[in-house]
Amino acid sequence: MDDEAMTGRDRGSHGAQPNGRPGRRLADEVHDTLLRQLMSSRFMPDSRVTIDALARELGVSQTPIRDALNRMEADGLVVRVPHAGYRIPPLISRERFDDMLEIRLLLEPAAARHAAERATTSQVSHLRRLLEEMAGLEEGDGPTAYGAFGLRDAAFHDLVAQSAGNQLVREALARLHTHVHLFRLVYDTQVTYLAMGEHDEILAGIAARDPDQAAYAMRQHILLSGDRFRRLFDDTRLGDAR
Incomplete structure (x- = not known):
């Protein structure tokens, strides 16, 4: 989302009715923008973030910035500092990483x-579109593309969890914010x-309606991803961040 597009939408949102749908869409876009920046190292661990500065940088009013940061605070992705805005939390610890990996291996x-058994044709098509978007971003360069890839990865x-049809499992996985924490590393x-x-x-596996293949592929992906990120904890920078 470019700054000009956000500014135009923001100007239009001031006249929104109490249901606030235009403003809500803007807040969602700002929220996604901040998540992309968080995942692409735009915000350093333990650094301060102020509403005024973000509003000026993104060319929007303070309202969508505040809404987005409130959501991120509720998710544990930023920390409110009284009379001083917000702070970016430290990177996850090795112990937190291992716990998160264990939960993913149990649920995903x-x-x-179940997604291979229950996914609708529309959901399979949506999964395919997400992978096509990710492939396009993979060819891009720079932190912005990296953060955008992380959002689509999440x-x-x-969507795999949603296609499985168990809302509690989906909510449990969403609360982990796995991709935000991993891409921050x-x-x-x-x-x-x-x-x-x-x-x-x-x-x-899902498209072929093959439950065993889908489950195996997901397990392998989580294990391989775990190996890739686990090696990072031997790096001095991450050791210091803990």
């Missing part, structure tokens, strides 16, 4: 299995390249 292969996994386009083939295998 089962979700992929959307892909969320390092800016490395190799992460996106390796994930693409693994996503293709997951979708192939």
Whole structure:
């Protein structure tokens, strides 16, 4: 979302009715923009973030910035500092990473299995579109593309969980904010390249209505992703961040 587009929508949102749908859409876009920046190392761990500065940078009023930051605070992605705006939290610890991986291994292969059994044709098509968008971003360069890839990576996994038909599982996975935390660990386009083939295998199993293939592909993806990120904890930078 470019600054000019946001500014225009923001001007239009001031006259919105109490249901606030135009403003709500803007807040969602600002929220996604901030998540992209968070995942692409635009915000450093423990750095301060102020509403005024973000409003000026993005060319919007303070209202959508405040709404987006409130949502991120509720999700544990930023920390409110009294009379000083917000603070970016530290990177996840090795212990948190291992716990998160264990939960994913318990829930996501089962979700992929059920998605192969229950996904609608529309959901399969949506999964395919997400992978096509991710492939286009993978060819891009820079932190912006990396953060946008992370958002679609999260959307892909969320849609698999939604297609499985168990809302509690979907909500449990969403609360982990796995992709935000992992993509914050390092800016490395190799992460996106390796994930693409693994996503293709997951979708192939779901599209073929093969529960075993879908579950196996998801489990392998989580394990391989875990190995890629686990090595980062041996890096001095991450050791210091803990």
